[in-house]
Amino acid sequence: MTPSRVLLLEAAxxxxxxxxxxxxxxxxxxxxxxxPTTHATYPPDLKALLTGSLLTDFTRPGQALNDIIGYARRIGANALLTANEYLTELLAHACAALGLPGNDPDRAHAARNKAAMSEAFAAHGIAAPRTRIAGDEDALRRLLAAGKIGFPCVVKPADAAGSAGVTIARTPAEAVTAWRAARAVRGMYGLPLDSRVLVQEYADGTEYSVESVTQDGQAAHLCTTAKTVTAGMHRVETGHSLPAALPLHLEHAVHRQVERAIAAAGIQNGASHTEVIVSPDGRCTVIEIAARLGAGHIGFLLQHALGIDPWTALWDTALGRPADLTPTRRAHAAVRFLTAPGTGRLAAVHGLPQPGPGIPAVHLRRAVGERVEAPRANRGRLGHFIVTSPDAAAAERRADHLLAQVTIQVTPEEAVQPKRVGAGT
Ligand SMILES: Nc1ncnc2c1ncn2[C@@H]1O[C@H](COP(=O)(O)OP(=O)(O)OP(=O)(O)O)[C@@H](O)[C@H]1O
Ligand SMILES: [Mg+2]
Structure with missing residues (x-):
């Protein structure tokens, strides 16, 4: 049998x-x-997996789409896929042009751009935070002066990811500072981003995500993931644990909202990662949806806890074959992220767990001497480890205990320049 040829939009x-x-x-x-810039960073073991590469310029989306379609035709691609948040819209358009299984290109923007998403959620009757759009600082000041914004509120860029530029603001002055910080965020590849900023109602409660795989418009929910998120102005995810066991009625309510979000974002063939907040009285609010599997090692947790191979399942989905999503195991897995206590040079990391039974992965991605920052976004993470256990509470206890053993020392640097944030940046 001739092997299938598949094209992955970003392999890093x-x-x-x-x-x-x-x-x-x-x-x-x-x-x-x-x-080309990202390709230059591909490690040899990644390059060894690839039969070929297309180097394109994502900052010119029209040209990039033509390049991808042309390359896919040349190699006779049977499937296209991405795990990269910034490329999901491009993927939907390329799949549609090539007649390959993918998502609705007319709705793909709503899965990427939070302003479009908010409109799509409203049109589909999805329980989502009330959202106002402040295209410029004057618009924000007008909304504030008219008393249209309650506090706390959430200020976020329309078009970013990884919690970058997301701030919980408690006062009008904080909202203005947050607006500027949201405006200053830059996307991957230097992509031109929608410069609008969203001001959202704050949803109080516990945060979860739902990982789903949709085939021909039929969604299967693989699991619910519980999040550990920092408190304060910047909510950075510091851990994920799965599968989270919600009471059945709540799980049904969450799945109903997630299915509406999947339809609203035009997800027909592929993964989705839907983030929800469940209030203390059991109301589910959808924060966002992405047309890809959850990042932050959630796919690896699925393998460790449930024995599901999401990577193969996603290729099968992209190839239009039935995906095997049946759990073969009933365990629990948790990831914890290592973060710096402050900004400066990484001086030392002590007490890192060793991989072994119940600890399948430990990875430190920053070296001593490198400049590190207190986390304001997911990008600030220094590394992670994964814990598995047959018991949910035991996995949590062990993950938190191991994290408490890790000491990260940072030497503050007087020469560190504050990040430039302001109008026009
Ligand atoms: N309306 C809201 N109410 C309460 N908390 C919120 C709200 N919006 C965002 N947050 C918090 O901020 C975090 C980041 O926001 P959001 O998910 O919208 O940004 P993101 O850049 O897409 O992040 P990521 O890519 O990490 O998912 C959320 O995970 C949540 O903790
Ligand atoms: Mg999010």
Whole structure:
């Protein structure tokens, strides 16, 4: 049988690399599309997985789409896929043009851009935070002066990811500072981003995500993931645990909202990651949806806890074959992220767990001497470890105990320049 040829939009990063490796393990020939700068950072073991690469310029989306379609036709691609948040819209358009299984290109913008998402959620009757859009600082000041914004509120860029530029503001002055910080965020590849800023009602409660795989418009929910999130102005995810056991009636209510969000974002063939907040009285609010599997090692947790291979399942979905999503195990898995206590040079890391039974992965991605920052976004993470256990509470206890043993020392640097934030940046 001739091997399938598959094209992965971006192969860098843990989830994308896992997709490349799973495709090779299934006997597919894997090609990657990326930009020259990112391609230069591909490690040799990733390059060894790839049959070929398309180097394109994502900052010119029209040209990038033509490049991807042309390359896919040349290699006779049977499937296209991405794990990269910034490329999901491009993927939907490319799949549609090539007649390959993918998502609705007319709705793909709503899965990426939070302003469009908020409109799509409202049109589909989804329980989501009330959202106002402040295109410029004057618009924000007008909303504040008219008393249209309650506090706390959440200020976030329309078009970013990884919690970058997201602030919980408690006062009008904080909202203005937060607006400028949201405006200053830059996307991956230097992509031109929608510069509008959202001001959202704050949803109080416990945060979860739902990982789903949709085939021909039928969604299967793989699990609910509980999040550990920092408190304060900047909510950075510091851990995920799965599967989270919600009371059945609540799980049904959450799935109903998630299914509406999947439809609103035009997800027909592929993964989705839906973030929800459940209030103390059991109301579910959808914060956002992404047309990809959850990042932050959630796919690896699925493998460890439930024995589901999401990478192979996603290629099968992209190839239009039935995906095997049946759990083969009933355990629990948790990831904890290592973060710096402050900004400066990483001086030392002590007490890191060793991989072994119940600790399948430990990874420190920053070296001593490198400049690190207190986390204001997911990008600030220094590394992670994963814990597994047959018991949910035991997995949590062990993960939190191991994290408490880790000491991260940072030498403050007087020369560290504050991040430039302001109008016009
Ligand atoms: N309306 C809201 N109410 C309460 N908390 C919120 C709200 N919006 C965002 N948050 C908090 O801020 C975090 C980041 O916001 P959001 O998910 O919208 O940004 P993001 O850049 O897409 O993040 P990521 O890519 O990490 O999911 C959320 O995970 C949540 O903790
Ligand atoms: Mg989010």
């Amino acid at each position: 990063g843990p989830e994308s690399t896992a997709l490349a490796a799973a495709a090779v393990a299934s006997g597919h020939q894997v090609h990657a599309a990326t930009d």
